[in-house]
Amino acid sequence: MLKRIAAVALACALGAAGYPLMSKAPAPQPAPTRAPSRPNILLIIADDVGQDVATQMYPGLTARLTRQYGPRGLNNPGYRSIAGKPASLPVLSRFARQGMVFSDAWAEPFCSPTRASLLTGLNAANTHVITYADALSQKHYSFVRQLKDQGGYATAAFGKWHMAGLPAGPRQAGAADYPGMKPREAGFDLYRGDMHAALPTYWDYPVEVQDATTPANKWREEKAVARSLPGLRPTRFADVAKAADTIDWITRQRRERPGQPWFAWLAFNLSHATIRSAPSQMAIPDKQLLDKATIREIDACHGKYGTQDPGKCSGQAQMRAMTNAMDTIVGKVLAVVDKIPNTYVIIVGDNGTPMYGRPGLDFIDNMYITRKGRGKGTAFESGARVEWAIRGPGIKPGSSSAEYVHVVDLAPTILQLTGLAPPHLVPTSSGDNWIPLDGVSLAAILKGQASRVRDPVHDVVMTEDSDLMKQGVYVAGARNGQWKLVCARKADNCAFYNLAADPLEEYPLPKPANCADAKTARPDQPAWNYCYLQDAVAKRSILSPGFKAAS
Numbered sequence: 001m002l003k004r005i006a007a008v009a010l011a012c013a014l015g016a017a018g019y020p021l022m023s024k025a026p027a028p029q030p031a032p033t034r035a036p037s038r039p040n041i042l043l044i045i046a047d048d049v050g051q052d053v054a055t056q057m058y059p060g061l062t063a064r065l066t067r068q069y070g071p072r073g074l075n076n077p078g079y080r081s082i083a084g085k086p087a088s089l090p091v092l093s094r095f096a097r098q099g100m101v102f103s104d105a106w107a108e109p110f111c112s113p114t115r116a117s118l119l120t121g122l123n124a125a126n127t128h129v130i131t132y133a134d135a136l137s138q139k140h141y142s143f144v145r146q147l148k149d150q151g152g153y154a155t156a157a158f159g160k161w162h163m164a165g166l167p168a169g170p171r172q173a174g175a176a177d178y179p180g181m182k183p184r185e186a187g188f189d190l191y192r193g194d195m196h197a198a199l200p201t202y203w204d205y206p207v208e209v210q211d212a213t214t215p216a217n218k219w220r221e222e223k224a225v226a227r228s229l230p231g232l233r234p235t236r237f238a239d240v241a242k243a244a245d246t247i248d249w250i251t252r253q254r255r256e257r258p259g260q261p262w263f264a265w266l267a268f269n270l271s272h273a274t275i276r277s278a279p280s281q282m283a284i285p286d287k288q289l290l291d292k293a294t295i296r297e298i299d300a301c302h303g304k305y306g307t308q309d310p311g312k313c314s315g316q317a318q319m320r321a322m323t324n325a326m327d328t329i330v331g332k333v334l335a336v337v338d339k340i341p342n343t344y345v346i347i348v349g350d351n352g353t354p355m356y357g358r359p360g361l362d363f364i365d366n367m368y369i370t371r372k373g374r375g376k377g378t379a380f381e382s383g384a385r386v387e388w389a390i391r392g393p394g395i396k397p398g399s400s401s402a403e404y405v406h407v408v409d410l411a412p413t414i415l416q417l418t419g420l421a422p423p424h425l426v427p428t429s430s431g432d433n434w435i436p437l438d439g440v441s442l443a444a445i446l447k448g449q450a451s452r453v454r455d456p457v458h459d460v461v462m463t464e465d466s467d468l469m470k471q472g473v474y475v476a477g478a479r480n481g482q483w484k485l486v487c488a489r490k491a492d493n494c495a496f497y498n499l500a501a502d503p504l505e506e507y508p509l510p511k512p513a514n515c516a517d518a519k520t521a522r523p524d525q526p527a528w529n530y531c532y533l534q535d536a537v538a539k540r541s542i543l544s545p546g547f548k549a550a551s
Contacts, residue, residue, distance in 0.1 A: 038151055038261040038418045039393060040343040042250075043410075044330060045118075045265070046323075046387070047111065047160060047272040048376060050353035052367035053323050054387035055086045057096040058103060062086075062367060065504065069369065076369060076506055084366030085316070087323035088293045091331035092387070095347060099391025100399040100446055106406045107351050109376060109383040109465045109475065111197065111272070112136075112162045114350040114407055119143065119163065119186060120426065121411035121439040123462050125542045128429045128550040130466045130474070132197050135165030135180025135550065138217075139431030141423065143411035145187030147263050151420050154260050156190040156249045157183045159242040159267035164195050184216040192245045193267070194238075195219070200275045201308060202283045203236045229332040235286050237306075239268050243329045247336050254340065261418070266333065271322035273354070273361065280310045280360055282318035285325035294324040316365035319353070342393060344417055348407065349386030352376045356469070369504055377467035379477030379486045380505055384463040392417070394447045401445050403452050404481060406461045408439035416443040429550065438462075456481025457523045460536040466549070476541040483529035491538035496530050 046054075055061050062083050069079040108114040108124050116122075116129035116136045121143060124130050128137070147153040163186075164178035183191035191210040199205040207222040214220060226234035227244040246266045253262045273281040284303035287295065298321055302311030310318055330347070337343055353364050355375030364371045364382060374380040388405070391397070412422035422441060425434040444450035454461075457480055464476040476487045479499065486505070487494035495508040512518040515531035522528055537543055 037342060038153070040261050040340060041147075041263045041414055041418065042333075042337055042343065042345045043263070043265050043414075044333070044345070044347045045115075045159075045267040046326060046347070046349045047268050047270060048351065048354055048363075049087075049271055049323055049326070049349045049387065050351070050364070050376070050382060051105075051349070051385045051387050052084070052364055052382065053087050053271070053319060053353050054089060054092060054349070055367055056089045056093045057101060057387050057389060061103070065367065069504065069506070074502070074506070078369040081369055082367055082504075085320070086366045087320040087327070088291055089323065089327045090291065091327045091334065092347065092389070095330075095334065095345070095391065096389045098397050099345075099389055099395045100401055102388040102401050102403070102405050104402055104404045105348070105386050105388035106384045106404070106461060106463050106477075107349060107386045108407070108463055109351050109378055110467070111160075111350050113465050115161070115163050115267075116140075117438075118407045118410050121408050121422070121437040122426070122435070123408060123438045123540070124464045125462070125540060125544065125547055126428070126435060126438065128548075129163070130464065130542055130549060131468050131472070132162070133166050133468060135178070136163045137429040137431070137550075138181045138185050139427050140181065140429060141426035142181070142186040143415055143422075144263065144265075146415060146420060146423070147418060148187045148189070151418050152260065153418070154253050154257060154262040155188045155264075156246075156262070157186075157188045157193065157265040157267070158191070158246045158249075159193040159239070159265075160269050160272075161191070161193055161195040161267070162197050166197060182210060182217060182219065184210045184214070188265070190249065191219075193242060194269070196275075198272055198275050199238055199269050202238045202269070202274065202285070203306070205238050207241075229329065230335065232288055232332070235288075235306075237286050237289065237325075239270050239326065239329050240289070242266065242268070243333050246333060250336065250340070263414075268326050268329075270326035270329075271319055274308065276308070278308075280308045280318065282310065282315065282360065283308050283322060284310060284313065284318065285321055289325035289328045290321060291324055291328070294321050297321070310360065315360045315362050318360070319363040319365075344390065344392030344395075346388075346390045346410070346414075348388045348410070350407075352378075352381075352383040352385060355382070367504075369506055377465065377470065377475075379463055379475045379488075381499075381503065384477060390446060396448060399448075401442075401451070403442070403445060404454065404456075404461055404479065405442060406439065406463070408437070409442050410439065412437060412439050412441040413443055413446070416441045417446070454481070458532075460533060460540075462536075462541055464542045466542070474542050476537050476543050478533045478537045478541065480529065480533065483526070483533060485530070485533045485537060487534075487537050487541075487543055489543075491534060491541070491543040494534060494537065496526070498526070
């Protein structure tokens with residue numbers, strides 16, 4: 001089988017942004033680039049929707065994988081499961097054709113580590129946000145602060161935040177709720193949403209608000225009310241409300257401050273499970289949010305619309321329905337943004353699709369062959385690979401990139417698209433030292449000026465987390481352009497894959513007996529790549545002996 005695989009084969013800028021003074025000064029930061037008219041930015045984050053659920057955004061992807069793993073390729077007995085049944089996504093599919101899609105995009109394996117990496121441009125080992133309960137330190141850099149302070153942007157965030165930690169539990173007397181970085185501390189003028197990891201239900205949830213009347217470290221809670229979107233009846237469905245809030249804010253910005261650029265962060269709760277588990281921990285969305293294909297599926301399994309009663313609908317069917325509802329809601333937001341010139345829209349997932357190993361909570365039904373023990377929370381592709389598309393000025397419609405990218409790249413990319421220079425150095429979690437960004441700007445790829453921004457041999461990308469639902473085991477994935485390690489517990493406990501020949505990680509490769517002997521290998525040989533990636537895991541990931549989790 002191995003032969004078959006081979007054959008198929010910013011000191012001033014930071015001070016102005018409110019960062020603490022440190023005894024060790026950073027290298028000089030680049031001066032901001034002047035831009036006569038900075039673009040608007042809308043960032044949309046899907047929750048728990050891996051690339052498998054969204055393969056409609058990638059025409060031909062599952063067909064290529066089926067051929068690669070089928071009888072004329074690797075001859076995997078499970079190859080027919082690749083075609084599976086993704087969600088119906090007419091809006092996102094159309095959106096993907098309007099700009100550039102990234103086919104090889106990673107996030108962190110969990111919600112909060114991804115959001116922290118996206119905001120700061122740093123890997124999880126540097127943000128110290130590695131579980132869904134960890135809080136991002138207020139001493140970290142936020143690219144949103146730079147947009148606001150250097151670029152003059154109006155900024156607002158809506159929906160799930162999940163970077164400030166969690167509410168204090170009953171055994172944590174005197175502890176603060178959400179002790180970490182909150183939206184206004186990150187540079188947002190306005191926040192309306194939920195700071196928790198999940199909603200109680202999609203129709204019963206708190207609305208936490210930060211605005212000009214609240215200190216940056218405080219918030220108030222408002223009662224959820226029914227909201228509507230164009231063509232939809234009023235509903236308490238949470239993501240309808242968050243989309244309506246986003247539209248209201250963008251419309252108000254255009255009316256009251258037409259010359260000021262804006263940045264909006266819209267983080268969906270869809271398609272994440274809820275806190276309440278009876279009768280289901282998922283939801284059957286309002287019928288008006290679903291397309292005909294999804295309605296036919298839900299009718300056939302007798303799900304009850306607008307409730308958490310799934311009838312006889314499987315977890316996969318509920319996932320498809322919830323993601324289709326998100327697609328509909330995204331369409332309502334895009335209908336408004338489509339009329340606004342000089343605007344970039346970015347849509348990205350926050351981690352792979354969950355496979356919780358419990359009835360009704362296993363959702364992968366497409367693309368991946370091996371699913372048990374994989375999915376969200378793991379460093380396998382099914383835990384880290386996400387959908388990612390960008391459209392806007394200078395981006396060729398219908399284009400795609402095969403560069404290996406990570407959500408850490410979004411911070412420097414957004415800054416460059418707005419004419420601002422990403423900082424060379426940013427503060428650590430403790431605020432007493434400086435480190436370089438882990439992300440790199442993808443602007444050159446988006447503008448058609450380059451096909452790569454990473455050295456495919458020497459540049460390593462990480463995905464890492466600790467899953468509290470699985471005894472808190474530390475996991476890390478490390479890859480370059482072709483090769484990948486999936487490691488757990490220790491940096492020397494890794495499986496080794498050739499992603500070019502085996503992108504679904506079905507066939508682990510043999511590892512060198514020891515890396516001392518492999519030093520004579522060449523960079524085009526597997527042994528060299530294994531040892532190179534393992535060294536990166538041992539020195540730079542959360543599996544490094546020197547890594548200390550957040551207290």
